Amino acid sequence: MGEIVATAEEQIQPHNNLEAWKSTEKASPCEQCKLRAFNICHYLIDDAPAAADTPDKSMWQPLERQRARRNIKSAGERANRVSILCDGWAFRFVQLPDGRRQILSIIVPGDVITPTRIFGEQIAFSVQALTDVRYQKYDRAALKGRLATDQRLADAWSDLILTEHQQIFGHLIDLGRRSADERVAHLVLELKARLKQRGLVSQQSFEFPLSQKIVADTTGLTPEHVSRVLGSFRRAGLIEATETWLRIINIDGLRRVGDLRI
Amino acid sequence: MGEIVATAEEQIQPHNNLEAWKSTEKASPCEQCKLRAFNICHYLIDDAPAAADTPDKSMWQPLERQRARRNIKSAGERANRVSILCDGWAFRFVQLPDGRRQILSIIVPGDVITPTRIFGEQIAFSVQALTDVRYQKYDRAALKGRLATDQRLADAWSDLILTEHQQIFGHLIDLGRRSADERVAHLVLELKARLKQRGLVSQQSFEFPLSQKIVADTTGLTPEHVSRVLGSFRRAGLIEATETWLRIINIDGLRRVGDLRI
Protein backbone atom coordinates (compact mmCIF):
# COMPACT_ATOMS: atom_id res chain seq x y z
CA MET A 1 0.00 0.00 0.00
CA GLY A 2 3.05 2.26 -0.39
CA GLU A 3 2.20 3.91 -3.68
CA ILE A 4 -0.09 6.86 -3.25
CA VAL A 5 -2.50 8.36 -5.73
CA ALA A 6 -0.86 11.67 -5.26
CA THR A 7 -3.14 13.93 -7.19
CA ALA A 8 -6.46 12.30 -6.67
CA GLU A 9 -7.62 14.51 -3.88
CA GLU A 10 -7.11 17.66 -5.84
CA GLN A 11 -8.96 16.29 -8.78
CA ILE A 12 -12.26 15.58 -7.13
CA GLN A 13 -13.68 17.00 -3.98
CA PRO A 14 -17.04 15.44 -3.43
CA HIS A 15 -17.27 16.85 0.06
CA ASN A 16 -16.56 20.46 -0.64
CA ASN A 17 -20.06 21.42 -1.59
CA LEU A 18 -21.10 20.51 1.91
CA GLU A 19 -19.02 23.34 3.25
CA ALA A 20 -21.16 25.65 1.23
CA TRP A 21 -24.35 24.12 2.58
CA LYS A 22 -23.32 24.69 6.11
CA SER A 23 -23.40 28.38 5.63
CA THR A 24 -26.69 28.51 3.78
CA GLU A 25 -28.68 25.98 5.66
CA LYS A 26 -31.78 28.06 5.77
CA ALA A 27 -32.05 27.81 2.02
CA SER A 28 -32.52 24.49 0.30
CA PRO A 29 -29.53 22.29 0.93
CA CYS A 30 -29.97 20.97 -2.59
CA GLU A 31 -29.24 24.36 -4.06
CA GLN A 32 -25.57 23.73 -4.54
CA CYS A 33 -25.57 19.96 -4.80
CA LYS A 34 -23.44 18.79 -7.66
CA LEU A 35 -25.01 15.38 -7.79
CA ARG A 36 -28.47 16.72 -8.52
CA ALA A 37 -27.86 16.67 -12.25
CA PHE A 38 -27.05 12.97 -12.17
CA ASN A 39 -29.51 11.31 -9.85
CA ILE A 40 -33.18 11.05 -9.05
CA CYS A 41 -33.12 14.49 -7.45
CA HIS A 42 -33.07 15.90 -10.93
CA TYR A 43 -36.63 14.69 -11.39
CA LEU A 44 -37.63 15.57 -7.86
CA ILE A 45 -36.43 19.14 -8.00
CA ASP A 46 -35.29 20.58 -11.29
CA ASP A 47 -37.73 18.83 -13.51
CA ALA A 48 -40.78 19.21 -11.29
CA PRO A 49 -43.93 19.79 -13.31
CA ALA A 50 -45.01 23.42 -13.54
CA ALA A 51 -48.22 22.73 -11.66
CA ALA A 52 -46.36 20.99 -8.89
CA ASP A 53 -48.91 20.46 -6.19
CA THR A 54 -46.11 20.32 -3.69
CA PRO A 55 -43.79 23.23 -3.12
CA ASP A 56 -42.73 20.46 -0.80
CA LYS A 57 -41.66 21.85 2.45
CA SER A 58 -39.82 18.59 2.97
CA MET A 59 -37.29 19.79 0.45
CA TRP A 60 -36.32 22.64 2.63
CA GLN A 61 -35.73 20.53 5.67
CA PRO A 62 -32.19 20.48 6.95
CA LEU A 63 -30.28 17.35 6.05
CA GLU A 64 -30.09 14.43 8.42
CA ARG A 65 -26.60 13.45 9.43
CA GLN A 66 -24.96 10.36 10.72
CA ARG A 67 -21.40 9.50 11.56
CA ALA A 68 -19.38 6.69 10.08
CA ARG A 69 -20.10 3.24 11.53
CA ARG A 70 -23.47 4.20 12.94
CA ASN A 71 -26.66 2.60 11.74
CA ILE A 72 -28.98 4.74 9.68
CA LYS A 73 -31.78 2.20 9.82
CA SER A 74 -32.22 -1.16 11.46
CA ALA A 75 -33.93 -4.20 10.03
CA GLY A 76 -37.58 -4.44 10.86
CA GLU A 77 -37.90 -0.79 11.79
CA ARG A 78 -40.96 0.97 10.46
CA ALA A 79 -40.74 4.37 8.95
CA ASN A 80 -42.57 6.56 6.52
CA ARG A 81 -39.61 8.25 4.99
CA VAL A 82 -37.63 7.55 1.89
CA SER A 83 -34.07 8.81 2.13
CA ILE A 84 -31.62 9.93 -0.49
CA LEU A 85 -27.94 9.90 0.30
CA CYS A 86 -26.58 13.37 -0.42
CA ASP A 87 -23.05 12.86 0.67
CA GLY A 88 -20.91 10.01 1.93
CA TRP A 89 -21.22 6.25 1.58
CA ALA A 90 -23.30 3.60 3.30
CA PHE A 91 -24.26 -0.03 2.91
CA ARG A 92 -27.24 -2.31 3.31
CA PHE A 93 -26.57 -5.45 5.28
CA VAL A 94 -27.94 -8.32 7.27
CA GLN A 95 -26.34 -9.42 10.50
CA LEU A 96 -26.68 -13.09 11.41
CA PRO A 97 -26.94 -14.09 15.05
CA ASP A 98 -23.63 -15.95 14.96
CA GLY A 99 -21.70 -12.92 13.84
CA ARG A 100 -21.62 -13.58 10.14
CA ARG A 101 -22.62 -10.56 8.13
CA GLN A 102 -23.63 -10.22 4.50
CA ILE A 103 -23.58 -6.85 2.82
CA LEU A 104 -26.38 -6.67 0.28
CA SER A 105 -25.23 -3.57 -1.53
CA ILE A 106 -23.09 -0.49 -1.29
CA ILE A 107 -24.81 2.89 -1.39
CA VAL A 108 -22.87 5.68 -3.07
CA PRO A 109 -23.55 9.42 -2.99
CA GLY A 110 -26.74 10.26 -4.82
CA ASP A 111 -28.35 6.86 -4.33
CA VAL A 112 -31.74 6.35 -2.79
CA ILE A 113 -31.14 4.51 0.45
CA THR A 114 -34.35 2.50 0.32
CA PRO A 115 -35.94 2.67 -3.13
CA THR A 116 -38.47 0.00 -2.27
CA ARG A 117 -39.70 1.82 0.78
CA ILE A 118 -42.37 3.43 -1.38
CA PHE A 119 -44.01 0.03 -1.36
CA GLY A 120 -44.05 -0.56 2.35
CA GLU A 121 -42.96 0.82 5.64
CA GLN A 122 -40.80 -2.04 6.67
CA ILE A 123 -37.43 -3.08 5.35
CA ALA A 124 -35.69 -6.37 5.90
CA PHE A 125 -32.16 -5.12 6.21
CA SER A 126 -30.15 -2.60 8.15
CA VAL A 127 -28.24 0.33 6.73
CA GLN A 128 -24.98 1.58 8.16
CA ALA A 129 -22.95 4.65 7.33
CA LEU A 130 -19.55 3.86 5.91
CA THR A 131 -18.32 7.42 6.09
CA ASP A 132 -19.96 10.40 7.70
CA VAL A 133 -23.13 10.88 5.70
CA ARG A 134 -25.88 13.38 5.11
CA TYR A 135 -29.18 12.45 3.64
CA GLN A 136 -32.51 13.99 2.83
CA LYS A 137 -35.73 12.36 3.94
CA TYR A 138 -38.92 12.53 1.95
CA ASP A 139 -42.35 11.65 3.16
CA ARG A 140 -43.39 8.34 1.65
CA ALA A 141 -47.00 9.31 1.08
CA ALA A 142 -46.09 12.64 -0.46
CA LEU A 143 -43.65 10.90 -2.76
CA LYS A 144 -46.23 8.35 -3.80
CA GLY A 145 -48.58 11.21 -4.54
CA ARG A 146 -46.09 12.83 -6.82
CA LEU A 147 -45.30 9.55 -8.54
CA ALA A 148 -48.98 9.26 -9.38
CA THR A 149 -49.11 12.61 -11.14
CA ASP A 150 -45.57 13.09 -12.43
CA GLN A 151 -44.95 10.57 -15.15
CA ARG A 152 -41.29 11.39 -15.62
CA LEU A 153 -40.56 11.00 -11.96
CA ALA A 154 -42.46 7.72 -11.92
CA ASP A 155 -40.44 6.44 -14.85
CA ALA A 156 -37.22 7.52 -13.20
CA TRP A 157 -38.20 5.73 -10.03
CA SER A 158 -39.05 2.61 -12.00
CA ASP A 159 -35.61 2.78 -13.53
CA LEU A 160 -34.14 3.04 -10.08
CA ILE A 161 -35.83 -0.14 -9.00
CA LEU A 162 -34.97 -2.02 -12.15
CA THR A 163 -31.34 -0.94 -11.90
CA GLU A 164 -31.18 -2.01 -8.30
CA HIS A 165 -32.62 -5.36 -9.31
CA GLN A 166 -29.96 -5.87 -11.92
CA GLN A 167 -27.26 -4.98 -9.45
CA ILE A 168 -28.61 -7.54 -7.02
CA PHE A 169 -28.73 -10.18 -9.72
CA GLY A 170 -25.15 -9.43 -10.64
CA HIS A 171 -24.24 -9.81 -7.01
CA LEU A 172 -26.04 -13.16 -6.84
CA ILE A 173 -24.07 -14.42 -9.81
CA ASP A 174 -20.85 -13.26 -8.21
CA LEU A 175 -21.55 -15.03 -4.95
CA GLY A 176 -22.89 -18.18 -6.53
CA ARG A 177 -20.67 -18.72 -9.49
CA ARG A 178 -17.55 -16.58 -9.49
CA SER A 179 -14.11 -16.90 -7.97
CA ALA A 180 -12.68 -14.54 -5.36
CA ASP A 181 -10.64 -12.66 -7.98
CA GLU A 182 -13.66 -12.22 -10.18
CA ARG A 183 -15.82 -11.02 -7.33
CA VAL A 184 -13.40 -8.39 -6.13
CA ALA A 185 -12.58 -7.12 -9.62
CA HIS A 186 -16.25 -6.98 -10.45
CA LEU A 187 -17.03 -5.02 -7.30
CA VAL A 188 -14.36 -2.45 -8.12
CA LEU A 189 -15.55 -2.08 -11.70
CA GLU A 190 -19.20 -1.86 -10.73
CA LEU A 191 -18.56 0.86 -8.18
CA LYS A 192 -16.45 2.73 -10.68
CA ALA A 193 -19.26 2.61 -13.23
CA ARG A 194 -21.81 3.82 -10.73
CA LEU A 195 -19.59 6.66 -9.53
CA LYS A 196 -18.87 7.68 -13.08
CA GLN A 197 -22.58 8.22 -13.65
CA ARG A 198 -22.48 10.73 -10.82
CA GLY A 199 -19.44 12.52 -12.15
CA LEU A 200 -17.28 11.20 -9.33
CA VAL A 201 -14.54 9.51 -11.35
CA SER A 202 -11.60 11.30 -12.82
CA GLN A 203 -8.61 9.75 -14.47
CA GLN A 204 -9.70 6.27 -13.47
CA SER A 205 -9.45 7.25 -9.87
CA PHE A 206 -12.25 7.62 -7.34
CA GLU A 207 -13.18 7.62 -3.70
CA PHE A 208 -13.19 4.10 -2.28
CA PRO A 209 -13.80 4.16 1.46
CA LEU A 210 -14.36 0.42 1.82
CA SER A 211 -12.20 -1.37 4.33
CA GLN A 212 -11.15 -4.86 3.42
CA LYS A 213 -13.58 -6.20 5.98
CA ILE A 214 -16.38 -4.43 4.11
CA VAL A 215 -15.18 -5.81 0.79
CA ALA A 216 -15.07 -9.25 2.39
CA ASP A 217 -18.60 -9.03 3.74
CA THR A 218 -19.82 -7.85 0.34
CA THR A 219 -18.10 -10.54 -1.68
CA GLY A 220 -18.65 -13.39 0.75
CA LEU A 221 -14.93 -13.78 1.47
CA THR A 222 -12.71 -13.32 4.52
CA PRO A 223 -10.73 -10.12 5.08
CA GLU A 224 -7.47 -12.07 4.87
CA HIS A 225 -8.32 -13.41 1.47
CA VAL A 226 -9.44 -10.00 0.25
CA SER A 227 -6.06 -8.71 1.32
CA ARG A 228 -4.37 -11.39 -0.76
CA VAL A 229 -6.56 -10.68 -3.79
CA LEU A 230 -6.07 -6.93 -3.65
CA GLY A 231 -2.38 -7.49 -3.05
CA SER A 232 -2.15 -9.61 -6.16
CA PHE A 233 -4.01 -6.96 -8.14
CA ARG A 234 -1.54 -4.35 -6.93
CA ARG A 235 1.48 -6.49 -7.71
CA ALA A 236 0.02 -7.22 -11.16
CA GLY A 237 -0.19 -3.48 -11.79
CA LEU A 238 -3.97 -3.42 -12.07
CA ILE A 239 -4.82 -0.97 -9.31
CA GLU A 240 -3.39 1.43 -6.78
CA ALA A 241 -5.17 2.13 -3.52
CA THR A 242 -5.00 4.16 -0.37
CA GLU A 243 -7.37 3.88 2.54
CA THR A 244 -9.97 6.00 0.87
CA TRP A 245 -9.10 6.22 -2.81
CA LEU A 246 -8.59 3.77 -5.59
CA ARG A 247 -7.08 4.17 -9.01
CA ILE A 248 -7.39 1.69 -11.80
CA ILE A 249 -4.08 1.45 -13.62
CA ASN A 250 -4.82 -1.26 -16.12
CA ILE A 251 -8.51 -1.32 -16.77
CA ASP A 252 -8.31 -3.90 -19.54
CA GLY A 253 -6.41 -6.21 -17.28
CA LEU A 254 -8.97 -5.72 -14.54
CA ARG A 255 -11.82 -6.32 -16.97
CA ARG A 256 -10.17 -9.52 -18.07
CA VAL A 257 -10.39 -10.66 -14.47
CA GLY A 258 -13.77 -9.46 -13.42
CA ASP A 259 -15.97 -7.75 -15.95
CA LEU A 260 -17.27 -11.00 -17.38
CA ARG A 261 -20.32 -10.13 -19.39
CA ILE A 262 -23.56 -11.50 -18.27
CA MET B 1 -33.49 -43.17 -3.07
CA GLY B 2 -35.22 -46.49 -2.39
CA GLU B 3 -37.84 -45.28 0.04
CA ILE B 4 -40.86 -43.94 -1.70
CA VAL B 5 -43.40 -41.48 -0.39
CA ALA B 6 -46.13 -43.92 -1.17
CA THR B 7 -49.20 -41.90 -0.47
CA ALA B 8 -48.08 -38.48 -1.51
CA GLU B 9 -49.57 -38.54 -4.95
CA GLU B 10 -53.01 -39.37 -3.70
CA GLN B 11 -52.89 -36.59 -1.17
CA ILE B 12 -52.34 -33.69 -3.47
CA GLN B 13 -52.97 -33.41 -7.13
CA PRO B 14 -52.01 -29.96 -8.23
CA HIS B 15 -52.39 -30.82 -11.85
CA ASN B 16 -55.85 -32.24 -11.80
CA ASN B 17 -57.67 -28.96 -12.09
CA LEU B 18 -56.05 -28.54 -15.47
CA GLU B 19 -57.98 -31.47 -16.77
CA ALA B 20 -61.09 -29.53 -15.98
CA TRP B 21 -59.79 -26.47 -17.81
CA LYS B 22 -59.20 -28.38 -20.95
CA SER B 23 -62.86 -29.10 -21.34
CA THR B 24 -64.06 -25.62 -20.54
CA GLU B 25 -61.51 -23.54 -22.30
CA LYS B 26 -64.02 -21.16 -23.79
CA ALA B 27 -64.90 -19.95 -20.34
CA SER B 28 -62.32 -18.30 -18.12
CA PRO B 29 -59.57 -20.74 -17.39
CA CYS B 30 -59.40 -19.20 -13.95
CA GLU B 31 -62.89 -20.38 -13.13
CA GLN B 32 -61.79 -23.58 -11.49
CA CYS B 33 -58.30 -22.60 -10.40
CA LYS B 34 -57.63 -23.71 -6.85
CA LEU B 35 -54.71 -21.34 -6.43
CA ARG B 36 -56.79 -18.25 -6.99
CA ALA B 37 -57.67 -17.98 -3.34
CA PHE B 38 -54.04 -17.84 -2.35
CA ASN B 39 -52.23 -15.65 -4.83
CA ILE B 40 -52.41 -12.30 -6.54
CA CYS B 41 -55.21 -13.55 -8.80
CA HIS B 42 -57.53 -13.14 -5.85
CA TYR B 43 -57.12 -9.39 -6.17
CA LEU B 44 -57.14 -9.47 -9.93
CA ILE B 45 -60.35 -11.44 -10.27
CA ASP B 46 -62.43 -12.11 -7.19
CA ASP B 47 -61.80 -8.90 -5.43
CA ALA B 48 -62.12 -6.62 -8.43
CA PRO B 49 -63.80 -3.33 -7.50
CA ALA B 50 -67.47 -3.15 -8.36
CA ALA B 51 -66.91 -0.37 -10.86
CA ALA B 52 -64.18 -2.34 -12.57
CA ASP B 53 -63.35 -0.36 -15.66
CA THR B 54 -62.00 -3.53 -17.19
CA PRO B 55 -64.14 -6.58 -17.75
CA ASP B 56 -60.70 -7.42 -18.97
CA LYS B 57 -60.90 -9.54 -22.03
CA SER B 58 -57.33 -10.57 -21.31
CA MET B 59 -58.73 -12.66 -18.51
CA TRP B 60 -60.64 -14.76 -20.93
CA GLN B 61 -57.68 -15.54 -23.11
CA PRO B 62 -56.65 -19.15 -23.31
CA LEU B 63 -53.59 -20.02 -21.27
CA GLU B 64 -50.14 -20.03 -22.76
CA ARG B 65 -48.30 -23.30 -22.49
CA GLN B 66 -44.73 -24.38 -22.54
CA ARG B 67 -43.07 -27.73 -22.13
CA ALA B 68 -40.49 -28.60 -19.55
CA ARG B 69 -36.94 -27.42 -20.30
CA ARG B 70 -38.04 -24.79 -22.81
CA ASN B 71 -37.45 -21.10 -22.23
CA ILE B 72 -40.46 -18.99 -21.44
CA LYS B 73 -38.51 -15.75 -21.78
CA SER B 74 -34.98 -14.87 -22.69
CA ALA B 75 -32.81 -12.20 -21.14
CA GLY B 76 -32.99 -8.86 -22.90
CA GLU B 77 -36.22 -9.67 -24.67
CA ARG B 78 -38.81 -6.91 -24.66
CA ALA B 79 -42.41 -7.61 -23.97
CA ASN B 80 -45.50 -5.87 -22.71
CA ARG B 81 -47.00 -8.72 -20.84
CA VAL B 82 -46.85 -9.73 -17.24
CA SER B 83 -47.33 -13.45 -16.76
CA ILE B 84 -48.70 -15.44 -13.87
CA LEU B 85 -47.79 -19.09 -13.56
CA CYS B 86 -51.02 -21.06 -13.29
CA ASP B 87 -49.60 -24.52 -13.20
CA GLY B 88 -46.17 -26.10 -13.13
CA TRP B 89 -42.80 -24.81 -12.02
CA ALA B 90 -40.18 -22.58 -13.63
CA PHE B 91 -37.03 -20.71 -12.71
CA ARG B 92 -35.30 -17.42 -13.42
CA PHE B 93 -31.66 -17.74 -14.36
CA VAL B 94 -28.63 -16.19 -15.98
CA GLN B 95 -26.40 -18.16 -18.29
CA LEU B 96 -22.75 -17.12 -18.41
CA PRO B 97 -20.83 -17.43 -21.65
CA ASP B 98 -18.51 -20.07 -20.22
CA GLY B 99 -21.34 -22.38 -19.31
CA ARG B 100 -21.74 -21.46 -15.68
CA ARG B 101 -25.33 -20.83 -14.76
CA GLN B 102 -26.87 -19.15 -11.76
CA ILE B 103 -30.51 -19.65 -10.91
CA LEU B 104 -31.89 -16.48 -9.39
CA SER B 105 -35.10 -17.91 -8.06
CA ILE B 106 -37.56 -20.72 -8.37
CA ILE B 107 -41.09 -19.92 -9.51
CA VAL B 108 -43.85 -22.05 -8.02
CA PRO B 109 -47.47 -22.35 -9.13
CA GLY B 110 -49.35 -19.13 -8.53
CA ASP B 111 -46.29 -16.89 -8.67
CA VAL B 112 -45.98 -13.91 -10.95
CA ILE B 113 -43.24 -14.77 -13.39
CA THR B 114 -41.94 -11.21 -13.71
CA PRO B 115 -43.33 -8.98 -10.99
CA THR B 116 -41.04 -6.13 -11.88
CA ARG B 117 -42.12 -6.13 -15.50
CA ILE B 118 -44.73 -3.52 -14.60
CA PHE B 119 -41.82 -1.11 -14.33
CA GLY B 120 -40.22 -1.77 -17.66
CA GLU B 121 -40.38 -3.88 -20.73
CA GLN B 122 -37.02 -5.45 -20.42
CA ILE B 123 -35.82 -8.08 -18.02
CA ALA B 124 -32.25 -9.04 -17.29
CA PHE B 125 -32.73 -12.76 -16.87
CA SER B 126 -34.18 -15.72 -18.70
CA VAL B 127 -37.00 -17.91 -17.49
CA GLN B 128 -37.20 -21.61 -18.17
CA ALA B 129 -39.97 -24.10 -17.53
CA LEU B 130 -39.01 -26.77 -15.05
CA THR B 131 -42.10 -28.86 -15.68
CA ASP B 132 -44.77 -28.43 -18.32
CA VAL B 133 -46.32 -25.09 -17.46
CA ARG B 134 -49.35 -23.00 -18.26
CA TYR B 135 -49.47 -19.33 -17.60
CA GLN B 136 -51.73 -16.36 -18.12
CA LYS B 137 -50.46 -13.16 -19.70
CA TYR B 138 -51.75 -9.76 -18.79
CA ASP B 139 -51.19 -6.57 -20.68
CA ARG B 140 -48.68 -4.43 -18.82
CA ALA B 141 -50.40 -1.13 -19.54
CA ALA B 142 -53.82 -2.46 -18.57
CA LEU B 143 -52.40 -3.81 -15.36
CA LYS B 144 -50.74 -0.52 -14.55
CA GLY B 145 -54.05 1.15 -15.17
CA ARG B 146 -55.79 -1.06 -12.69
CA LEU B 147 -53.04 -0.61 -10.14
CA ALA B 148 -53.64 3.11 -10.32
CA THR B 149 -57.34 2.82 -9.47
CA ASP B 150 -57.52 -0.34 -7.39
CA GLN B 151 -55.79 0.31 -4.11
CA ARG B 152 -56.03 -3.23 -2.79
CA LEU B 153 -54.53 -4.65 -5.93
CA ALA B 154 -51.76 -2.07 -5.77
CA ASP B 155 -51.02 -2.99 -2.18
CA ALA B 156 -51.00 -6.68 -3.05
CA TRP B 157 -48.59 -6.04 -5.88
CA SER B 158 -46.36 -4.02 -3.60
CA ASP B 159 -46.34 -6.95 -1.23
CA LEU B 160 -45.36 -9.19 -4.10
CA ILE B 161 -42.35 -7.06 -4.86
CA LEU B 162 -41.31 -6.70 -1.26
CA THR B 163 -41.61 -10.43 -0.71
CA GLU B 164 -39.55 -11.14 -3.78
CA HIS B 165 -36.94 -8.72 -2.48
CA GLN B 166 -36.72 -10.51 0.81
CA GLN B 167 -36.38 -13.83 -0.93
CA ILE B 168 -33.53 -12.49 -3.00
CA PHE B 169 -31.83 -11.12 0.07
CA GLY B 170 -32.15 -14.48 1.75
CA HIS B 171 -30.59 -16.06 -1.30
CA LEU B 172 -27.72 -13.56 -1.20
CA ILE B 173 -27.02 -14.43 2.42
CA ASP B 174 -27.07 -18.12 1.57
CA LEU B 175 -24.61 -17.74 -1.26
CA GLY B 176 -22.33 -15.36 0.53
CA ARG B 177 -22.24 -16.64 4.05
CA ARG B 178 -23.69 -20.10 4.45
CA SER B 179 -22.34 -23.62 4.08
CA ALA B 180 -23.58 -26.14 1.55
CA ASP B 181 -25.73 -27.92 4.12
CA GLU B 182 -27.32 -24.70 5.23
CA ARG B 183 -28.02 -23.59 1.68
CA VAL B 184 -29.74 -26.80 0.67
CA ALA B 185 -31.78 -27.08 3.86
CA HIS B 186 -32.80 -23.48 3.56
CA LEU B 187 -33.90 -23.97 -0.04
CA VAL B 188 -36.08 -26.90 0.92
CA LEU B 189 -37.65 -25.06 3.82
CA GLU B 190 -38.23 -21.91 1.83
CA LEU B 191 -39.97 -23.77 -0.97
CA LYS B 192 -42.07 -25.64 1.54
CA ALA B 193 -43.16 -22.39 3.15
CA ARG B 194 -44.07 -20.86 -0.19
CA LEU B 195 -46.02 -23.92 -1.31
CA LYS B 196 -47.84 -24.03 1.99
CA GLN B 197 -49.17 -20.54 1.35
CA ARG B 198 -50.72 -21.90 -1.84
CA GLY B 199 -52.24 -24.89 -0.13
CA LEU B 200 -49.82 -27.25 -1.84
CA VAL B 201 -48.30 -28.94 1.18
CA SER B 202 -49.87 -31.84 2.98
CA GLN B 203 -48.34 -33.90 5.72
CA GLN B 204 -44.96 -32.24 5.29
CA SER B 205 -44.82 -33.53 1.75
CA PHE B 206 -44.98 -31.56 -1.46
CA GLU B 207 -44.12 -31.52 -5.13
CA PHE B 208 -40.40 -30.97 -5.67
CA PRO B 209 -39.50 -31.25 -9.34
CA LEU B 210 -35.98 -29.88 -9.00
CA SER B 211 -33.20 -32.04 -10.31
CA GLN B 212 -29.97 -31.96 -8.37
CA LYS B 213 -28.42 -29.93 -11.17
CA ILE B 214 -31.12 -27.31 -10.62
CA VAL B 215 -30.54 -27.33 -6.88
CA ALA B 216 -26.82 -26.96 -7.57
CA ASP B 217 -27.29 -23.99 -9.87
CA THR B 218 -29.56 -22.37 -7.31
CA THR B 219 -27.28 -22.87 -4.35
CA GLY B 220 -24.00 -22.20 -6.13
CA LEU B 221 -22.77 -25.76 -5.64
CA THR B 222 -21.96 -28.67 -7.95
CA PRO B 223 -24.47 -31.46 -8.62
CA GLU B 224 -22.10 -33.98 -7.04
CA HIS B 225 -21.96 -32.06 -3.83
CA VAL B 226 -25.72 -31.58 -3.78
CA SER B 227 -26.03 -35.34 -4.10
CA ARG B 228 -23.79 -35.78 -1.07
CA VAL B 229 -25.70 -33.21 0.96
CA LEU B 230 -29.13 -34.64 0.13
CA GLY B 231 -27.75 -38.11 0.73
CA SER B 232 -26.59 -37.10 4.18
CA PHE B 233 -29.99 -35.54 4.89
CA ARG B 234 -31.65 -38.78 3.88
CA ARG B 235 -29.33 -40.92 5.95
CA ALA B 236 -29.87 -38.60 8.91
CA GLY B 237 -33.61 -39.18 8.59
CA LEU B 238 -34.41 -35.57 7.76
CA ILE B 239 -36.10 -35.99 4.39
CA GLU B 240 -37.40 -38.52 1.90
CA ALA B 241 -37.48 -37.75 -1.79
CA THR B 242 -38.46 -39.15 -5.13
CA GLU B 243 -37.80 -37.50 -8.45
CA THR B 244 -40.75 -35.18 -8.10
CA TRP B 245 -41.83 -35.23 -4.48
CA LEU B 246 -40.20 -34.45 -1.21
CA ARG B 247 -41.28 -35.18 2.32
CA ILE B 248 -39.76 -33.65 5.40
CA ILE B 249 -39.47 -36.29 8.08
CA ASN B 250 -37.76 -34.35 10.79
CA ILE B 251 -38.53 -30.71 10.39
CA ASP B 252 -36.85 -29.63 13.59
CA GLY B 253 -33.67 -31.36 12.54
CA LEU B 254 -33.82 -29.70 9.17
CA ARG B 255 -34.45 -26.33 10.76
CA ARG B 256 -31.46 -26.85 12.98
CA VAL B 257 -29.40 -27.16 9.81
CA GLY B 258 -30.83 -24.49 7.58
CA ASP B 259 -33.55 -22.28 8.95
CA LEU B 260 -31.13 -19.95 10.67
CA ARG B 261 -33.09 -16.86 11.47
CA ILE B 262 -32.08 -13.72 9.78
Added chain:
DNA sequence: CGTTGCGTTGAGTACCATCAACTGGGGTGG
Protein backbone atom coordinates in the same frame (compact mmCIF):
# COMPACT_ATOMS: atom_id res chain seq x y z
C1' DC C 1 3.36 5.11 25.25
C1' DG C 2 0.09 1.60 25.52
C1' DT C 3 -4.03 0.54 22.94
C1' DT C 4 -6.85 -0.40 19.17
C1' DG C 5 -8.05 -1.25 14.44
C1' DC C 6 -6.57 -2.39 9.92
C1' DG C 7 -3.86 -4.63 6.65
C1' DT C 8 -0.31 -8.14 5.56
C1' DT C 9 1.76 -12.54 5.58
C1' DG C 10 2.48 -17.44 6.70
C1' DA C 11 1.23 -22.24 7.89
C1' DG C 12 -2.07 -25.60 8.14
C1' DT C 13 -6.63 -27.20 7.01
C1' DA C 14 -11.50 -27.81 5.51
C1' DC C 15 -14.83 -27.55 2.37
C1' DC C 16 -16.20 -28.16 -1.81
C1' DA C 17 -14.76 -28.74 -6.87
C1' DT C 18 -13.04 -31.72 -10.23
C1' DC C 19 -12.44 -35.90 -12.53
C1' DA C 20 -13.83 -40.40 -13.11
C1' DA C 21 -16.32 -44.62 -12.82
C1' DC C 22 -20.54 -46.86 -12.07
C1' DT C 23 -25.70 -47.59 -11.49
C1' DG C 24 -30.43 -47.69 -12.92
C1' DG C 25 -34.27 -46.01 -15.53
C1' DG C 26 -36.43 -44.40 -19.76
C1' DG C 27 -36.48 -43.83 -24.38
C1' DT C 28 -35.10 -45.32 -29.03
C1' DG C 29 -34.03 -48.09 -32.74
C1' DG C 30 -32.59 -52.38 -34.62
Added chain:
DNA sequence: CCACCCCAGTTGATGGTACTCAACGCAACG
Protein backbone atom coordinates in the same frame (compact mmCIF):
# COMPACT_ATOMS: atom_id res chain seq x y z
C1' DC D 1 -37.67 -57.92 -27.40
C1' DC D 2 -33.24 -56.61 -26.61
C1' DA D 3 -29.21 -53.62 -27.33
C1' DC D 4 -28.03 -49.22 -26.94
C1' DC D 5 -27.68 -44.65 -25.42
C1' DC D 6 -28.49 -40.87 -22.56
C1' DC D 7 -29.42 -38.68 -18.41
C1' DA D 8 -29.70 -38.27 -13.41
C1' DG D 9 -27.87 -39.63 -9.47
C1' DT D 10 -24.25 -41.87 -6.54
C1' DT D 11 -19.76 -42.68 -4.89
C1' DG D 12 -14.70 -42.44 -4.57
C1' DA D 13 -10.13 -40.29 -5.14
C1' DT D 14 -7.69 -36.23 -5.53
C1' DG D 15 -6.79 -31.44 -5.48
C1' DG D 16 -7.43 -26.44 -5.10
C1' DT D 17 -9.56 -22.41 -3.42
C1' DA D 18 -10.46 -20.03 0.27
C1' DC D 19 -10.88 -20.39 5.47
C1' DT D 20 -8.79 -20.50 10.09
C1' DC D 21 -5.52 -19.36 13.29
C1' DA D 22 -1.69 -16.75 14.38
C1' DA D 23 1.85 -13.30 14.40
C1' DC D 24 3.43 -8.89 13.09
C1' DG D 25 3.81 -3.92 11.29
C1' DC D 26 1.81 0.30 11.21
C1' DA D 27 -0.94 4.41 11.92
C1' DA D 28 -4.20 6.83 14.65
C1' DC D 29 -5.55 8.01 19.04
C1' DG D 30 -6.26 8.73 23.79
